[in-house]
Amino acid sequence: MIRRNQGILTKLYILSDFFVVQMSFLLAWWLKFESGWIPYETPKPIESYMLWSLIYGGITILTGIVITLYSPKRKKRFADEFLKVIQVHFISMFLLISIMFVVKEIDISRVYLAIYLGLNIFFIIFYRYFLKASLKHFREKGYNRQFVLIVGAGSLGKRFFNNLKQYPELGYEVVGFLDDNQVWDNVETAHYSPILGNLDDLEDILTRELIDEVVLALPLDAHSKYKKIIVHCEKAGVRTLIIPDFFDYLPARPYFDNFAGMPMINVRDIPLDVASNRMFKRLFDIVFSLCTIIIISPVLLAVALGVKFTSPGPIIFKQERVGLNRRHFMMYKFRSMKQQIEEGEDTGWTVENDPRRTKFGTFIRSTSLDELPQFFNVLMGHMSVVGPRPERPYFVDQFRDEIPKYMVKHHVRPGITGWAQSNGLRGDTSIEDRINHDIFYIENWTLLLDVRIIMKTIKNGFKNNNAY
Template identity: 75%
Template sequence: MIRKNQGFLTKLYMITDFAFIQLAFLLAWWIKFESGWLLFHNPLPIEIYAIWSIIYGLIAVAVGVMLSMYSPKRKKRFADEFMKIFQTHFIGMFILLSFMFYVKEINISRGYLAIYMIFNVAFIILYRYFLKKSLKHFREKGYNRQFVLIVGAGTLGKRFFKNLKQYPELGYEVIGFLDDYQQWDEIEARRLKPILGSVSDLHKVLNEKLVDEVVLALPLNAHHLYPEIIAACEKAGVRTLIIPDFFDYLPARPLFDNFAGMPMINVRDIPLDLAANRLFKRAFDIVFSLVAIILTLPVMIGIYLGIRLTSQGPVIFKQERVGLNRRNFYMYKFRSMKPLPEGATDTGWTVENDPRRTKFGSFLRKTSLDELPQFFNVLFGHMSVVGPRPERPYYVEQFKEEIPKYMVKHHVRPGITGWAQSNGLRGDTSIEERIKHDIFYIENWSILFDIKIILRTIRNGFKNAY
């Protein structure tokens, strides 16, 4: 029922958004003018505020339609929806204020508008988050399914089928394959869906079976069949998706662009290449690092005294690292090891029970308190709170020759913690696995992803650190 009524669901989303906007109005009115918590002076009648809330609700829904906030979301990440909600209400409030200025409505409380906007965004984010979680739960149970036909039973098609089985929350079920040459052996026949016929049988299968989407997983030498296949799908009203045979070279979320009138695939699309995303992340870094420095200042003073009283040498250890766009910077740490002899170079890994550590330094490294000065690196713009961990120039030169895609990590600012570190990949762990996690983070960045990594790091602590 739900699968057949996407238009109804879209209207329901719009009505629900509008209803939550009016709920935000009532709650903001009560807090500002009725609760007694805040001072106010001669408010306008509630009817005036209600009219403006209705106008804003219509504006927000209209902006949401223009930003595709009500398009199908089954395949989309909640982080993308999260950003669209912010964009919708930012633009909506700008339009509302412009309209109020035009009609010379200057008596609406600014404090009320601030509370109203906070509740608008919070309510819609929360209800959409819980709705998405609920739909995922029902899809995992077998409800609200959509049916997929895979054209191509070769390596590409089988790989897509196996990957799709790992995401039952998406609610997709493969009904079978079409292929001109492949046949299953007994083991594959038990693990995979049946081959329903050849590619030329597509018309018949679409007429006889319920199919929502056709996935083309054909090799390069069969691409001449695409026009006929796509035409058949469009005639049957079925959506068509294409998996390029060279998808291993593409990022996790490829970007299609237009160059000289031709569609192009951006091989390395990075969300932080967008100025708005960089600004948003930088603002988050500044606020977070300032709060962290203020909260941990007593701890840092205690560490300063502890290092001074237990060992000779500087309190802050500065080490050259490679950062954004391959530019070198000095990363700060509380010194946890004995100072290097004059003229010696630091090119060795830290190992378990490292004899170079001081007694107090062992405690600092075990608790990762030696990392606290890096919040100043964040404040100065050398680093981010979340990002790939920076490495020393000596090892960067070595790894870039040995590990594919190693240098991709330098497209963004390095971080105090990262997706790799929050998954336990720190210290003497696989560099290849760390790079895979770093590239996944770079290609899938969102502010929600950053918050998730921070919370995961706090919960799990820094593991595998010597």
């Protein structure tokens, strides 16, 4: 039943995408040739454009199937779907233009094609977001459920059950557990689904119960039982998922690689290790930084004059920080403290009412205006607009031994703002919490997440109550 529903949803997505493509064609035609808003020469007949729109619709469907745009989406994030929609339509437009070039179709308006592409992406993303939100709502209400059997009622199985309860919008219901040794006490009986039997009862339960997925949550010493369990599941046509007993060591989104013909789990998969992702992020950083510097140039000038006229010394303060791949660089800030005469490495934190700060420096630190020169660090390639905040070498050497996974943050460029900072973890806050947020960002990076962090930073304001 569930698989039939997924098949219906897939067909609906395909038909809806094709319908939206044709509606975008009509709107793009009107905007370009009928609205009077855009100057144009006499176009070819609308029938010619319609033919190419039908061809484009077919290309997008085939491209979407190839790159799994129409695969089940219940467990997937919308950000992944967002990027795939953009990818599908850019690839499809490239293929369409290539076909037009081969058949020597040169009279199609380029402005029309650009409008057409933009409308397709916008409307498809819009309706897919609305549909995904609607499906989540109905699943929370108990509709379109999928039924899960957990094999293993130990700590791993109970942890998965508790986690699943936190995501009712996914629409999963645990029908029960199987375990050879575990028995619920009164408290566990009230909290967890029942233990339906032992592992030998699996085949019988799959026959008489409606089960869509079996989740194996067994300890490592039960590895020998996996083969028999998987055989029973495949015989019943039920999907099987395995939670490895060492999952605490894995990233949030594990990546399976192939090495010497053997499947392997990549313990630290980083989206920005992919060259295309690095290129898009770097291009975004350059464009965003240039635009920001131009827009805030009066603010930069005003702060520079404020620093110059309120305290003797240089306007810009340069401090060594650790960046991408543990390489050191000089990070720029507007100077907020009195010029230091003594030599040697600065290994101290700033504290509340720090006597080294100037009055103007207190103001620009509390409003984060002292950070603005770091946009030039971004242009130089030392930093990114969004990423983990860089730290001084002295503290990096200290934290790497004290805080687990601290050095993971150096797998990407440091940022002016980050997931931790946009969630209020700035200044005098927990280093452990910041690292956990940084690792989440590194493992789940998308351009959409970068934009979200920037918007959240702006929305929260630049006031930093923890900055001393």
